[in-house]
Amino acid sequence: VEAWERYTQARAEAMRYSYGETTCSAQTWQAAREQARASGDPVTFTGDNENGETVQSLAAPVNLRGLTIGVLGLHRPTAAGAWRPEEITMVRMIADRLALAADNLRLLDETQRSAARERLVGEISDQMQRATDTEALMRITAEELNRVLGGSRTYVRLGTQAELAGGSGHEPQEERS
Template sequence: GHPDRYLGFAQGMRNTDYTIVQLDDPEGGRAKDAVHVYWQEAIKEHADLIAAVGFYSTDIPVLAKLKRESGGEWFIGGYDLNVETLEAIQEGVAQITIGQHPYLQGYLPVLALVENLRQGKSLENWIVEGWLPNPLLPETKAEMAVPIAVGEHVLGVLDVQHNVVDGLRQEDVNLLQSIADQVAIGLQNARLFTEVQIALAETRAAHERYLEQSWAKTKIAARGGQYHYTSPQAPVLEEEALTQAKRQALSQDHPAVISLNHDQNSERQGRPQTSLVAPITLRDKTIGDLQLHPASDNQQWTADDLAIVEAVVDQLAQSAESLRLFEETRERAGREQVIRQITDKMRSATSLDELAKITAEELGRRFSTDYASVELGVEKSSNGNG
């Protein structure tokens, strides 16, 4: 039989006057017919049988049938809480399954059995008298547990306890299993949702890195992308004010009105000025800023002004990204054309010398270098290993 379950049962029965006989597995395997012959012979051989404990789910229905046929008064115990076991218990043919504590392999329930046998009590309902309930639920008299599973993957167990003996029935099993199935679906959906969220976060992070690299200051500055408009009559705005406005613009989520502190040498020194600044944002990534500095110190910015700037800045970001992608595509096409032209010439070579010559000359012309060299061949190392 099952070694762990046998050891748990034997441990619980130690120091008693009862003899435990461990039977070998049926020669024909766990098929129903082989199990039937196996238990039939064992029961005939042990006329003083008190209890027959099956360690496998196939044992219970066979033992129940043999007990009905023989009218025996011996006790039936099993470890697997399956449909056959529940039906046998309901009919009163089997007394209990002792696999409710799999981590103890039936040790605690067997102690209750031993105590009943020592006191000469009936084996009926012995598990109720000797069962050790959860200390947080001391009034428990009946318990039912069903797996929360998706396919063959068990996610957990749904356990229900009752304070009335035999208070849980087969219909309760069906209801509890239905609830457990719904819980399993919910857990599965939650897991899938979490996986999707993680995948989206990774994709978003990768896209942000791509935008950051694509809109790097050094790369964009080489293409332009900066313009400062100044009214002919306006005084020169000092660099410190522009830097201060830019810093505040990049710290905002939307267009905002700010106050600037002018340098003491500025024409506006000592006069307050409010400017309108806005971040230029593309898919949650700031790629630039916009500044509007009024000619008048008394400029009053309205909510409509802010709304107009926000709408224009959004369109600016989208248009800028479209232009960048167009330029990126054009540059890639140009690179591929250059590579294709050079490789076409290389394929026309009829010798290694000619191939090296074409490669050096074409790359030299492409990058306007004064010297280009191509050498083919591997020099033999000094240790002779190639």
């Protein structure tokens, strides 16, 4: 649950997709979406769209391990009739599968990011292993971290505990290029 929240918070805005034309007003949809989210159950309602036509709508929460991670909404003209119990059940089942599929994609994304990080660490480690002396090791470490992380300056300091305790700890006593 926390992993899903971190995943969505890392994105600039909510993930959404819309297909089709018949819909209810934004205000009506927002109220229904909130009711479905709060109750954890599908909500059916009748509302008017922007053209003043009455539509039948269904808002089903997308629940993942007790957390509502989204809402699945369906709208149709009133002529199509009210949502039948078997349709609501099917939408609920699809919403459950949507939650699992979305979480699987989150896990895949997380795994790919972790693998990319591990690759970078491996590349930097390979470069570091090629160093022939301490000076080259520090230079390679600083250059590679600067390159990978986009830093403007990277600082490496090695020494005894007493040497490391001296000075500001942020800048070298003398710079080497």
